[in-house]
Amino acid sequence: NAGVTQTPKFQVLKTGQSMTLQCAQDMNHEYMSWYRQDPGMGLRLIHYSVGAGITDQGEVPNGYNVSRSTTEDFPLRLLSAAPSQTSVYFCASSRTDPRLTGGRGETQYFGPGTRLLVL
Amino acid sequence: AQKITQTQPGMFVQEKEAVTLDCTYDTSDQSYGLFWYKQPSSGEMIFLIYQGSYDEQNATEGRYSLNFQKARKSANLVISASQLGDSAMYFCAMREGYSSASKIIFGSGTRLSIRP
Numbered sequence: 327n328a329g330v331t332q333t334p335k336f337q338v339l340k341t342g343q344s345m346t347l348q349c350a351q352d353m354n355h356e357y358m359s360w361y362r363q364d365p366g367m368g369l370r371l372i373h374y375s376v377g378a379g380i381t382d383q384g385e386v387p388n389g390y391n392v393s394r395s396t397t398e399d400f401p402l403r404l405l406s407a408a409p410s411q412t413s414v415y416f417c418a419s420s421r422t423d424p425r426l427t428g429g430r431g432e433t434q435y436f437g438p439g440t441r442l443l444v445l
Numbered sequence: 446a447q448k449i450t451q452t453q454p455g456m457f458v459q460e461k462e463a464v465t466l467d468c469t470y471d472t473s474d475q476s477y478g479l480f481w482y483k484q485p486s487s488g489e490m491i492f493l494i495y496q497g498s499y500d501e502q503n504a505t506e507g508r509y510s511l512n513f514q515k516a517r518k519s520a521n522l523v524i525s526a527s528q529l530g531d532s533a534m535y536f537c538a539m540r541e542g543y544s545s546a547s548k549i550i551f552g553s554g555t556r557l558s559i560r561p
Contacts, residue, residue, distance in 0.1 A: 359548075359549070366553065368536060368553040368554050371548055384548065385550070436489065436490035439488050
C-alpha cells in the first residue's frame with residue numbers, strides 16, 4: 327500500500343497560470359478531501375468527496391475545482407493562480423462507515439503535501 | 446462561530462514531564478468524532494488518537510490519552526513522559542455526524558517544544 331500520494335511536491339506558478347495538483351489513494355477509501363495549510367491558521371477544508379462522482383465545497387472553495395471520476399483519484403485544479411493561493415496543500419482520505427462507533431475506521435490518512443508558491 | 450478551539454499557540458515542556466494540550470469544540474450534533482494529529486517539522490500529518498462521542502471511556506494509544514469531558518465539550522490530549530521527538534505541531538479535529546457526508550474540521554494547532 328502506497329497510502330495517499332500527492333504530486334508534485336513543490337510547484338512555482340505565475341499569477342494567472344492554471345495547474346492541477348494530483349492526489350491518489352490505494353486504500354479503496356470513499357472519503358477524500360483537500361486542505362490548505364497557512365501559517366497560524368491550521369488546516370482549512372477546500373473541497374471534499376464522499377465517493378466517485380460526488381464532490382462538495384468545504385470552507386474555502388473559491389478559486390479551486392475538483393472532480394472524482396474514480397475512487398482512487400481526486401485532483402485539485404487551480405483555474406487562475408493568485409498569490410493568495412500560496413500555501414501547502416494536503417490531500418486526505420478515510421474509510422467512512424456510519425456503522426462504526428469508533429476506532430480507526432474514521433481516521434484520515436494524509437498525503438505528504440504539495441508546497442505551492444504563486445508569484 | 447469557531448468549531449474547534451485550541452487556545453495554546455505554543456508550549457514548552459521539560460523532557461519526561463506529562464503535557465496536556467487543550468481542545469474545545471462546538472457542535473449541536475449528538476454523534477461526532479474527535480481526533481488528534483501530530484505534524485512534525487517534516488510536514489506529514491500523523492494520526493494519534495480518536496474519541497467517538499458515544500464512547501464511555503477515554504481513548505488511549507500508548508503514551509497518548511484523550512481527556513474527554515462531554516459536558517464541557519473538551520477533548521484535551523495528554524502525553525505522558527514526553528520525549529524530544531514529541532516536539533511538533535498538534536492539531537485537534539472534529540467530525541460532526543457519522544454520515545458519509547460529514548466533514549472534518551481542524552483547530553489552529555498548538556506548537557509543542559520539548560526541552561532536554
